[in-house]
Amino acid sequence: MANSPLKSTDWLANNLTRNGLVILDASMHLPASGRDADTEFAAAHIPGARRFDFEKITDPTSEQPQTLPNEADFSAAVAALGVSNNSKIIIYDNSDFRTAARGWWMFRIMGHKNVYVLNGGFQKWKAQKRPVETGAPQIKKATYKARYNPALYFTKEDVLSNLSEKNRLIIDARAPGRFAGKAAEPRPGLRAGHIPGALNLPYADLYALDGTLMTNAGLEATLMDAGIDPSAPIAASCGSGVTACCIALAFAQLGYWNTPIYDGSWSEWGADQALPIETA
Numbered sequence: 307m308a309n310s311p312l313k314s315t316d317w318l319a320n321n322l323t324r325n326g327l328v329i330l331d332a333s334m335h336l337p338a339s340g341r342d343a344d345t346e347f348a349a350a351h352i353p354g355a356r357r358f359d360f361e362k363i364t365d366p367t368s369e370q371p372q373t374l375p376n377e378a379d380f381s382a383a384v385a386a387l388g389v390s391n392n393s394k395i396i397i398y399d400n401s402d403f404r405t406a407a408r409g410w411w412m413f414r415i416m417g418h419k420n421v422y423v424l425n426g427g428f429q430k431w432k433a434q435k436r437p438v439e440t441g442a443p444q445i446k447k448a449t450y451k452a453r454y455n456p457a458l459y460f461t462k463e464d465v466l467s468n469l470s471e472k473n474r475l476i477i478d479a480r481a482p483g484r485f486a487g488k489a490a491e492p493r494p495g496l497r498a499g500h501i502p503g504a505l506n507l508p509y510a511d512l513y514a515l516d517g518t519l520m521t522n523a524g525l526e527a528t529l530m531d532a533g534i535d536p537s538a539p540i541a542a543s544c545g546s547g548v549t550a551c552c553i554a555l556a557f558a559q560l561g562y563w564n565t566p567i568y569d570g571s572w573s574e575w576g577a578d579q580a581l582p583i584e585t586a
Contacts (some may be wrong), residue, residue: 311410311558312425312519313396319436328393330358331428333400334548336492346400350438352424352431356387356445358397358409370570371546372408374459377452385450391418393448398424398431404513407434407551411567417453423555426518433516458554460520460541460568461576468524468541469502469582476504477534479544480572487585492545496576499583501543507532509544509552525556529558534562543568543575 307478318456321327330351335341339461341369347357350481363383365373389395395413399406406423413421424431478500483489485506487498502558511528514520520528525552529536547569554565568575 309561311421311423311555313422314425315431315434315436315437318352318396318431320423324394326389326392327393328389328395329355330387330389330395330397330409331355331399332358332360332397332406333428334359334361334403334405334408335401336403338492342428343401348442349440351440351443352398352428353437353439354443355398356443357386358384360405360408360412363412370533370573372417372548372569374412374547374569377416377454380412381450381452384413384452385444385448388445388448389401390448390449391450393418393420394501395421396424398427399419400428401519403549404509404552405548405557408548410460411551411554415455415458415567417455423519426516429517440554457564458566460543460566462568462570462578462581464541464566465501465543465568465575466581472503474539474541474566475534476501476568477507477532477540477542477550477553478504478572479507479509479542479549481508481510482506484545484572485562487583491572491576493573496572497579499576499585500572501575501582505532505534505544507534507553509549512552512556519559525560536562541566541568543571545571546573547571 310323333343365375397406410423485500542553544550557565
């Protein structure tokens with residue numbers, strides 16, 4: 307598809323040594339999984355890849371996990387990875403949560419246009435017996451200047467205003483049990499339920515069995531089943547602003563590129579007793 311946010315494993319295999327290409331591993335795992343993304347990266351990664359640990363590229367003043375950092379901190383972090391404003395970036399993950407989408411959104415909100423998600427991630431790369439390497443990559447520091455785009459960001463105040471103004475449909479990427487308030491939240495102290503008026507679109511429903519994003523026809527059918535018009539203005543939410551980015555990625559694949567992410571998501575909304583919630 308023209309103007310797609312995705313690149314195939316075939317494309318990457320044919321362009322591994324392309325000048326100006328930067329490959330980033332944005333894997334993340336939950337503590338209870340027993341997996342460590344840094345250890346797994348050192349054991350095997352796509353040749354030339356660098357580790358983009360977005361859990362460390364955050365706002366240190368925020369009480370919420372994975373909160374987007376400011377322009378200066380983001381610029382310093384990615385420059386240290388050898389990323390420049392002219393880099394063509396391919397982001398992948400080896401995570402059940404398809405966390406490459408979070409890395410993709412972070413670069414997009416910081417003004418980087420030439421950034422793509424590897425469709426199928428490291429799982430598909432390995433399944434196809436593509437080359438891997440081990441150890442730490444050699445990185446030459448670059449210069450980077452972020453240009454923050456506020457149109458791709460939603461705050462708690464934006465969500466509150468939207469409850470009455472209804473300018474955007476809030477789409478929640480969490481699993482159905484959590485959305486309905488029937489399953490406990492993994493983070494302590496959070497209420498169960500969802501933002502009033504939100505619709506549920508579990509991020510996993512957007513992906514095929516091989517970890518690739520569904521075809522456009524499949525995405526459109528999934529949205530229709532969830533009662534969502536892809537052309538309607540939306541904002542995406544989830545547990546902590548990570549899998550919500552899968553919704554933004556899917557909408558971009560369908561040609562709708564400007565989905566804002568509620569970065570605080572349920573970690574913020576569910577913890578604030580003064581905010582309204584719905585269940586079921």
